[in-house]
Amino acid sequence: MPDKIQAKDIEQELKRLIAEATQIEPGLASRLDEMRRWIKDKKPGQLMSKRHVMDFLIELCVDARVWLDLQSLESETRQTCVDQMAPAEQYWYTDLFPRWFNEPDPKLSIWKQKLMAGEFDQEDKKLIDSLCNRIDERQGSSWACYILDLSMATDLIASGTLKQTLCVQLTTLSDRLSVDKKVRWELTLRYWKIQRALFVSFNPKRDRTVLENRLLQESDHLPASCYTEIEI
Known part of the structure; x- marks a missing residue:
């Protein structure tokens, strides 16, 4: 995956990840498809103007790729890779990230709307x-x-x-x-x-x-x- 996914490529990248996740983890595929549908009617220029939307989508694609790559490994090799992660990163990929895509997110519809409307300000x-x-x-x-x-x-x-x-x-x-x-x-x-x-x-x-x-x-x-x- 490129270090910086372009706005024109983001939907196709999501589709690739969805196709792979469907065979491994339906919860991830479903959450990724929800994000794809969220942006599918947006032109690349519109997405480029939504900095927080793009930053979030790039983060999500990277996280999904890392998680899927881990699942593709034999269990012993996977554990070796996880053990080499720093503790905070390990906690994210083995616990909180899969929990997020496997559980309903009560805040998701609200913050998607705020991100798209440009109402999210990371002042801190x-x-x-x-x-x-x-x-x-x-x-x-x-x-x-x-x-x-x-x-x-x-x-x-x-x-x-x-x-x-x-x-x-x-x-x-x-x-x-x-x-x-x-x-x-x-x-x-x-x-x-x-x-x-x-x-x-x-x-x-x-x-x-x-x-x-x-x-x-x-x-x-x-x-x-x-x-x-x-x-x-």
Whole structure:
């Protein structure tokens, strides 16, 4: 698969993946076909103007290709490949991604509409990218993608030196103002059977190293099952 799929090729790429997935995993084929039908009437120029739609579709195609390639391997070889993945990546491909395409997604129709209407604003993307880069540089691992953010109330998956994955939701709201958001966050996590998660309310004026250090610390030391809230 090319590193950057063009708008004119995206529907054909989805069709190729659907054909392959139909023989291996009908749930993935069905979800991919839902995305194909979502964009089938859009001309390449229209899709090119929808940056978040294209970025999401490219992510989805890459994820589907990786997952299908893993399934094509003998079990022992597949396990070797999975073991070589960083913990956050492994958690995504072996757990959360297949769970997403095999289960109904209550938020999917809403965020598809927002993406297509250009109403999605990743205002915290620079922060998340910076955190992911620093976590990786410090021998941890991280993962961030559209599905985590839009469907699973997770800005990033982080793991530290103990390689235990933690789903992290960030907000700059004070605790007083973010009660509703925390309730929705926990309900979403429970729906997706995410058992280990952290809700962080932080002051954006603070040094980001403090946030980065805390995420690595919590990923190592929080219990195996928790929905923990902290303020930084």
